[in-house]
Amino acid sequence: xxxxxxxxxxxxxxxxxxxxxxxxxxxxxxxxxxxxxxxxxxxxxxxxxxxxxxxxxxxxxxxxxxxxxxxxxxxxxxxxxxxxxxxxxxxxxxxxxxxxxxxxxxxxxxxxxxxxxxxxxxxxxxxxxxxxxxxxxxxxxxxxxxxxxxxxxxxxxxxxxxxxxxxxxxxxxxxxxxxxxxxxxxxxxxxxxxxxxxxxxxxxxxxxxxxxxxxxxxxxxxxxxxxxxxxxxxxxxxxxxxxxxxxxxxxxxxxxxxxxxxxxxxxxxxxxxxxxxxxxxxxxxxxxxxxxxxxxxxxxxxxxxxxxxxxxxxxxxxxxxxxxxxxxxxxxxxxxxxxxxxxxxxxxxxxxxxxxxxxxxxxxx
Amino acid sequence: xxxxxxxxxxxxxxxxxxxxxxxxxxxxxxxxxxxxxxxxxxxxxxxxxxxxxxxxxxxxxxxxxxxxxxxxxxxxxxxxxxxxxxxxxxxxxxxxxxxxxxxxxxxxxxxxxxxxxxxxxxxxxxxxxxxxxxxxxxxxxxxxxxxxxxxxxxxxxxxxxxxxxxxxxxxxxxxxxxxxxxxxxxxxxxxxxxxxxxxxxxxxxxxxxxxxxxxxxxxxxxxxxxxxxxxxxxxxxxxxxxxxxxxxxxxxxxxxxxxxxxxxxxxxxxxxxxxxxxxxxxxxxxxxxxxxxxxxxxxxxxxxxxxxxxxxxxxxxxxxxxxxxxxxxxxxxxxxxxxxxxxxxxxxxxxxxxxxxxxxxxxxxxxxxxxxxxxxxxxxxxxxxxxxxxxxxxxxxxxxxxxxxxxxxxxxxxxxxxxxxxxxxxxxxxxxxxxxxxxxxxxx
Numbered sequence: 001x002x003x004x005x006x007x008x009x010x011x012x013x014x015x016x017x018x019x020x021x022x023x024x025x026x027x028x029x030x031x032x033x034x035x036x037x038x039x040x041x042x043x044x045x046x047x048x049x050x051x052x053x054x055x056x057x058x059x060x061x062x063x064x065x066x067x068x069x070x071x072x073x074x075x076x077x078x079x080x081x082x083x084x085x086x087x088x089x090x091x092x093x094x095x096x097x098x099x100x101x102x103x104x105x106x107x108x109x110x111x112x113x114x115x116x117x118x119x120x121x122x123x124x125x126x127x128x129x130x131x132x133x134x135x136x137x138x139x140x141x142x143x144x145x146x147x148x149x150x151x152x153x154x155x156x157x158x159x160x161x162x163x164x165x166x167x168x169x170x171x172x173x174x175x176x177x178x179x180x181x182x183x184x185x186x187x188x189x190x191x192x193x194x195x196x197x198x199x200x201x202x203x204x205x206x207x208x209x210x211x212x213x214x215x216x217x218x219x220x221x222x223x224x225x226x227x228x229x230x231x232x233x234x235x236x237x238x239x240x241x242x243x244x245x246x247x248x249x250x251x252x253x254x255x256x257x258x259x260x261x262x263x264x265x266x267x268x269x270x271x272x273x274x275x276x277x278x279x280x281x282x283x284x285x286x287x288x289x290x291x292x293x294x295x296x297x298x299x300x301x302x303x304x305x306x307x308x309x310x311x312x313x314x315x316x317x318x319x320x321x322x323x324x325x326x327x328x329x330x331x332x333x334x335x336x337x338x339x340x341x342x343x344x345x346x347x348x349x350x351x352x353x354x355x356x357x358x359x360x361x362x363x364x365x
Numbered sequence: 366x367x368x369x370x371x372x373x374x375x376x377x378x379x380x381x382x383x384x385x386x387x388x389x390x391x392x393x394x395x396x397x398x399x400x401x402x403x404x405x406x407x408x409x410x411x412x413x414x415x416x417x418x419x420x421x422x423x424x425x426x427x428x429x430x431x432x433x434x435x436x437x438x439x440x441x442x443x444x445x446x447x448x449x450x451x452x453x454x455x456x457x458x459x460x461x462x463x464x465x466x467x468x469x470x471x472x473x474x475x476x477x478x479x480x481x482x483x484x485x486x487x488x489x490x491x492x493x494x495x496x497x498x499x500x501x502x503x504x505x506x507x508x509x510x511x512x513x514x515x516x517x518x519x520x521x522x523x524x525x526x527x528x529x530x531x532x533x534x535x536x537x538x539x540x541x542x543x544x545x546x547x548x549x550x551x552x553x554x555x556x557x558x559x560x561x562x563x564x565x566x567x568x569x570x571x572x573x574x575x576x577x578x579x580x581x582x583x584x585x586x587x588x589x590x591x592x593x594x595x596x597x598x599x600x601x602x603x604x605x606x607x608x609x610x611x612x613x614x615x616x617x618x619x620x621x622x623x624x625x626x627x628x629x630x631x632x633x634x635x636x637x638x639x640x641x642x643x644x645x646x647x648x649x650x651x652x653x654x655x656x657x658x659x660x661x662x663x664x665x666x667x668x669x670x671x672x673x674x675x676x677x678x679x680x681x682x683x684x685x686x687x688x689x690x691x692x693x694x695x696x697x698x699x700x701x702x703x704x705x706x707x708x709x710x711x712x713x714x715x716x717x718x719x720x721x722x723x724x725x726x727x728x729x730x731x732x733x734x735x736x737x738x739x740x741x742x743x744x745x746x747x748x749x750x751x752x753x754x755x756x757x758x759x760x761x762x763x764x765x766x767x768x769x770x771x772x773x774x775x776x777x778x779x780x781x782x783x784x785x786x787x788x789x790x791x792x793x794x795x796x797x798x799x800x801x802x803x804x805x806x807x808x809x
Contacts, residue, residue, distance in 0.1 A: 026386040026391040027387060030390070047413065049390070116421075118416050221412050
């Protein structure tokens with residue numbers, strides 16, 4: 001193989017693939033990145049046998065070939081390189097990198113040993129705007145269960161219907177749901193559960209300035225394709241809980257409150273919350289929202305926030321993290337907090353937007 | 366050949382030709398999920414493995430298959446849900462905090478006094494356990510708990526550990542089985558690290574040793590244990606031991622150890638009576654958040670009489686059955702679900718030879734000793750017990766038992782059975798001993 005690449009191209013490509021590489025895997029080749037010439041471009045691949053990433057970068061190819069090299073070494077080497085162009089060539093299982101005054105040989109492994117990343121031959125199932133998907137993911141993926149003892153809810157739920165994509169995640173104590181518009185109508189209704197790890201990887205490499213993300217499915221795999229990158233992953237087998245039935249339809253109290261105000265108050269209260277992170281929220285008509293926390297050791301705190309309260313006076317106890325997680329990611333200046341009583345789910349929605357909802361269960365004391 | 370055996374045979378062959386890393390990466394969690402006249406379907410955990418087996422190892426798998434099962438011509442691969450094969454991950458948090466406190470030997474946090482059901486059968490042991498956990502090292506040191514299989518010895522001992530741990534979180538509590546003690550001792554000798562071993566065991570505040578009877582016949586380990594014991598006892602550190610019988614009755618254990626075991630407090634746990642069994646069932650059902658009719662609990666408690674583990678097993682079985690079928694059980698269903706538990710297919714696979722082996726092992730003699738003509742006392746008693754068990758359990762005819770024991774007369778057998786029957790009535794310890802032997806016969 002003989003290739004000349006710009007350093008920037010190579011760096012971008014390596015960033016895409018460098019994150020999913022296995023670490024310390026007994027099978028050496030899984031710790032490596034595959035570099036391969038592919039119809040006029042350079043293809044970089046990596047996998048941890050759960051997720052696989054392929055990306056293509058431009059370069060001048062004078063001789064075809066392929067090799068795998070340890071991901072950590074090539075990544076850090078290229079990141080550190082101050083020069084503009086790199087020429088890559090292989091001799092048996094060594095990768096030679098020449099760039100002005102930098103001369104390097106990296107020991108690699110034959111490309112034949114590299115796992116075959118499964119291909120999906122079907123047509124694209126759905127197409128969604130990249131920025132829209134990125135926003136949707138940022139508002140939902142953190143709510144999934146971290147414990148894998150219930151595999152279904154450890155993943156993120158994707159439901160496609162007509163021209164809508166619904167993304168949801170829950171850990172049984174809270175639920176985040178976001179709807180996105182698809183670019184085209186899908187041919188059939190489809191519901192899948194995708195591992196959290198895959199989605200957070202996708203989120204990280206979904207840079208801004210991309211156009212569309214295409215989504216493909218096969219038997220038990222999902223593929224996301226955007227610009228020059230593909231990310232493929234297994235799906236989680238199972239039935240996602242039918243969460244629609246726990247979303248309350250009617251609320252007793254609605255509070256419109258400044259997001260920043262509420263976050264400041266919650267963070268202040270968090271310092272005085274007991275070990276179980278409990279803080280009390282009280283909605284009082286005409287007055288606003290009162291946030292209270294106290295613990296035997298730290299002391300106590302009360303913050304009054306101006307807010308528009310409609311309906312009954314109400315109060316409930318929450319884990320402050322559950323509220324902050326959601327408030328942190330919303331871009332709107334004001335949110336609407338909806339309550340029923342201290343024992344029923346409460347809802348947070350951004351003011352003036354109806355494609356997002358977040359539900360948290362109050363803590364029982 | 367079953368699917369599993371066939372696949373094991375294939376893997377055995379492939380393992381020789383591949384590197385270990387390759388083999389474990391690509392063949393972990395694979396199995397044959399379907400087999401018919403023409404081909405097999407291999408279940409693989411993910412698409413990567415599927416691609417790899419299809420493209421790289423297909424020929425080798427076929428070749429191996431040809432030598433083992435030539436009639437099979439075709440191999441296909443299918444992705445199966447990997448989560449079904451994996452045990453759920455351990456609850457990390459609880460074990461993490463526990464292991465810090467108790468060195469690397471985890472006391473199971475679910476064994477506490479709260480979950481221990483007290484009845485007439487274990488009152489004494491329970492009271493002793495509580496006393497010890499209140500003032501470790503000061504009252505009853507050592508505490509020696511003995512009783513049959515599945516009656517709660519380990520539970521009680523770990524409860525002592527957990528309780529002390531709760532009161533003094535920085536106390537060093539070490540829980541080992543005597544088998545582990547032996548293994549660590551032996552490996553410390555072979556690695557020349559006996560100092561480490563000594564300091565590890567002699568600096569703890571509480572030492573819990575499970576199934577101490579397995580020290581029998583291991584002289585070197587016994588000596589080490591003797592010194593460990595002395596060191597701890599001298600410094601008023603608590604030692605708790607369990608065994609399946611009285612110290613005196615453990616064969617091949619040194620006199621000086623026996624006398625030390627009897628030094629503090631010896632508490633026994635007997636099989637629970639009906640009321641206790643019922644209480645245990647109720648507690649277990651509540652723990653699992655499972656609500657059952659009182660008649661059903663009664664039925665289970667009445668039918669399973671000796672072993673608490675079986676009691677819990679029956680309850681679990683019932684729960685799974687009902688969850689699968691989504692019904693509430695009726696008494697008839699319970700009977701059919703528990704038929705295997707209640708009347709276990711015991712007799713299957715038990716032969717006079719096996720009984721003789723277990724009895725010989727239990728009394729630390731060889732099976733030949735039992736068969737030969739010697740009339741030494743240490744052989745006669747086990748021999749008679751073996752005859753008794755064979756007669757009672759297998760209902761073998763008297764002459765053929767005699768035949769089995771080196772051509773003895775059937776009257777000898779009659780005498781043996783009568784004698785043991787009488788002895789059981791007179792000595793309560795003997796019944797327990799024989800029950801233990803029976804347990805062992807049916808466990809393996």
